[in-house]
Amino acid sequence: MTEQHATRHRGRGRRPAAEVRADVLAAAGRLLLHEGLPAVTFDRVAREAGSSKVTLYKWWPSPGTLAAEAYFAQSAPVLRFPDTGDIRADLVAQLTAFVRWLTREGAATPVSELVGAAQTDPDVARAWAEEYARPRRELARDRLHAAQQRGQLREDADLEVIVDQLWGACYHRLLVLKVPFDETLVPRLVDQALYGAARAR
């Protein structure tokens, strides 16, 4: 976003709120992904989006919650969850996109910073959990439930545990162990969640 662009916006008078909001989220998302969470200040976002800081204060309780919402907007198209009817293929596809997004498309740092902030900032915690992590879990659970109905998963399988064991495994490496990983992990992860680690009984 350039000064010229911001000036052009100002010259046009009052823009529709939805348009301003989209511009603000896009600017915050760019800052978040390229420079990390500390770069997402109301000052910089307002400047880059050609909006006023007063507007930002009205819409978000803190820069951290704006950053969280910007992350959801940026990640949504990347993290689509395919629905082909083959649960193994759909899980591998979705988790591969997630791991690439983290490790190759720059999301590892902002995700770590957002989850990190969520541990001590209740507003960020609420935005992250309620608007991202739990809705994503719901989506995964819907797909797993459909697979269970089709007979691909055991009737007594705990679908939330499957979610924990797939996405939780990636977060474990990213946040807790802090070891590098890449998408070659994904097929092993999915197969082990589906078929187990024990010798056949």
Next chain:
Amino acid sequence: MTEQHATRHRGRGRRPAAEVRADVLAAAGRLLLHEGLPAVTFDRVAREAGSSKVTLYKWWPSPGTLAAEAYFAQSAPVLRFPDTGDIRADLVAQLTAFVRWLTREGAATPVSELVGAAQTDPDVARAWAEEYARPRRELARDRLHAAQQRGQLREDADLEVIVDQLWGACYHRLLVLKVPFDETLVPRLVDQALYGAARAR
């Protein structure tokens, strides 16, 4: 720790370094578990342990790294990993102790705060990952490897993936989803990791 206690220490002259270190870690661990990470300042720990702030600055680069080491010292006796030869029983016992430690013995907040701090503080990240999370993974992997040798786990099972899918699942609920959970989760978690979620092929 009382003023009286601190005074008694000072009156005894120079104490052995190992004794001072143990007192400092114990004081930091108490503050961490009862009041959380922000309570672990060099000021308060020095006062509670009857030691000098200079000593603390010499031994730890920051209060966060002192808190991390204090956490390891506090958690070590709680998180012993039994070795009975029955991998399912040992995993259930260890994970049950871990989940109780988080949810009933007050460790959820300090663990969240430490992992949160590790996302932006490289010293805490290093202390957490290198001195706690990865050595704990090694210990789990040793147990899993022994079970594999005994024929309880498949020869092609990825042991690190099992670790991610067990402990990572707990951290996922604690840090990412921020949903309550308790030790009734553990047997389902272990059985699903061992026997899989898919219908038998």
